[in-house]
């Protein structure tokens with residue numbers, strides 16, 4: 101009998117659906133189909149590929165309510181945030197559509213100014229760009245529309261076929277995405293979903309593929325990098341973060357506290373760029389902490405189907421015990437619990453939003469990605485100590501500094517190794533800027549024009565007349 105994946109509602113712990121998992125023969129067959137179809141897709145005029153993607157974009161807008169209901173049911177994401185994600189995806193698609201022609205255009209980079217050696221012909225040099233071929237996109241559940249479309253939209257626009265493995269926690273959403281792409285005109289052999297857990301992802305990596313684009317955790321990224329290394333194919337990894345924010349002593353700490361509370365707790369802290377550790381200058385520490393805790397306590401916690409809910413259940417059951425262990429470690433090492441600190445009574449995988457003070461880098465909560473509604477706030481004596489602590493991590497996704505002086509903030513951010521640098525903002529993604537991590541946060545970039553060219557391989561042409 102075929103293996104099935106059980107989709108559980110994190111708010112009710114009830115089974116929503118069982119979905120058949122792809123076995124290795126099915127996976128091999130899907131990859132083979134993609135190889136057969138990809139050259140035909142790549143040979144189509146760009147306008148045809150754009151047309152299909154624009155239809156998909158419009159379907160997202162038209163069907164946002166029902167798509168959001170599915171996302172909320174399987175991940176526990178509050179319905180308003182689910183809808184925000186779905187409606188936030190079209191502007192990213194628009195960026196790719198508007199910029200793809202420019203990125204794939206063949207460029208002439210040299211032409212002999214004169215025929216230097218008589219009879220030798222005139223030399224011209226061009227760079228052309230071709231799709232990679234069939235790429236595997238192994239994706240995360242926390243923002244399936246954002247992180248998925250960052251990969252499969254530019255991949256499809258540039259003429260690649262995509263074999264797409266949604267997270268086992270967002271499988272119904274992955275299948276809904278596939279249905280809409282096919283309805284929009286993307287051929288079924290050009291975008292192919294593969295269903296299953298990490299084992300299915302690992303089986304996919306054994307196939308003949310031309311690139312791997314992964315979004316997920318550092319440990320999984322590391323095992324994927326190891327698995328595909330002998331293939332010598334393109335590998336892009338968008339991994340986790342331990343994103344710091346520093347509040348300088350020249351700001352209104354109370355208004356910064358409100359913004360940072362949202363940056364830390366939106367989507368229950370289950371964002372790669374969620375603020376995961378906060379350093380506050382000693383001069384503004386007390387008013388900051390008071391307002392921060394008050395804001396967190398006012399967040400509306402409840403069933404994710406309620407439009408007013410800000411914090412729903414965690415998407416993964418095991419995260420509840422991971423967070424409980426982090427707290428135990430921190431409290432045993434001297435942290436103070438300012439609010440929260442415990443799972444809520446069931447049903448549902450709820451955890452009370454938690455703020456810790458008196459934290460240090462001896463505690464796991466300040467070192468490992470928490471990926472939940474928990475934050476540590478640490479007092480610092482000044483900018484030098486803040487920089488040292490912000491830098492004390494293997495990750496490098498984002499970093500934020502709050503200051504009334506741009507020069508001061510930029511000077512601090514330049515000393516912190518991160519793919520994104522925020523002055524007076526946080527937890528923000530722009531389609532115009534590369535989304536990229538350093539160190540354990542990954543390799544390569546999505547979004548921006550770099551996030552289009554990453555799906556292309558260049559060819560250098562030496563043409564002599």
Ligand code: NAD
Pocket residue numbers: 238239240241242243247265266267268296297298299300301302303305315316317318320321323324338339340341371372373469471497535537541542
């Ligand atoms: P995960 O690493 O547990 O799983 C990600 C995907 O990899 C899933 O589809 C899973 O089935 C698959 N997988 C697991 N083991 C595999 C293996 N051995 N071989 C192939 N595939 C395998 O991550 P997650 O829990 O889905 O997502 C949360 C993580 O993703 C967090 O660390 C978060 O920070 C990170 N993330 C990063 C970004 C970014 O842009 N940098 C965006 C979103 C999420």
